[in-house]
Amino acid sequence: MSIRHSLLAMLQDRPRYGYQLKNEFEDRTGASWPLNIGQVYTTLDRLERDGLVRKEGADGEGHVVYRITAEGRTEVSGWFTSPVSRAVPSRNELAIKLALGLTVPGVDVGAIIQAQRGVSIKALQDYTRARRETAAQARPADTARLLVLDSLIFQTEAEVRWLDLCEARLMQLANPPR
Structure with a gap:
């Protein structure tokens, strides 16, 4: 930012x-x-x-x-x-934590995923509630806030989906195909 x-x-x-x-x-x-x-x-x-x-x-x-x-x-x-550059993605602390957790002995990556999912779902609920309350006021000045809330909702939804994928990959690691 x-x-x-x-x-x-x-x-x-x-x-x-x-x-x-x-x-x-x-x-x-x-x-x-x-x-x-x-x-x-x-x-x-x-x-x-x-x-x-x-x-x-x-x-x-x-x-x-x-x-x-x-x-x-x-x-x-x-x-x-100017468009926002996507050439160098911003650092994602959660992605770094999970990547490193997979390579450090004794780290329960599944527990990290579960804990983050809970926090992310709570944030998603909070953003959605704030968006609903802001939209109900229907003031033109709230459009900027709605755009930000929509962005946060979409990012958080994507994070929850990504956590689901991470969990599925962990299960594949634990149960490799024969």
Whole structure:
């Protein structure tokens, strides 16, 4: 996830300070990916260093306000118009855990699968409930949250199916064909 580009995108409509950006990011994405405020300010410092934002000064309460620059607008425009690369897949901690678990003696990979399935099904239920509640409100502003929830639902459904496949492969290992 590109925090850098997300902050630039939110700065396009008006200047903001870090805590506003953090809260707005979480609101716009349905609080699916909480941001650490330290990460927000570190990213803003890098964006300023790279000439993509500039400090506007402080608001009446002493918060440092940031404004996007023309270079920042060009950067975020390029981000929006470029597809997300699939060339280097992001690391999947669960896949790594299962792959390594199969190669380390004494690890009960079946128990890992079962534990993860329980967590994944619970998450799927939570996402589905949140989606249903959000959709029931039928506010145009909730469309962004619905998109994020749909993505999380599809990813979690895929994970549960993949866990089923992993379990089937474990059973094949335990009972090889004669």
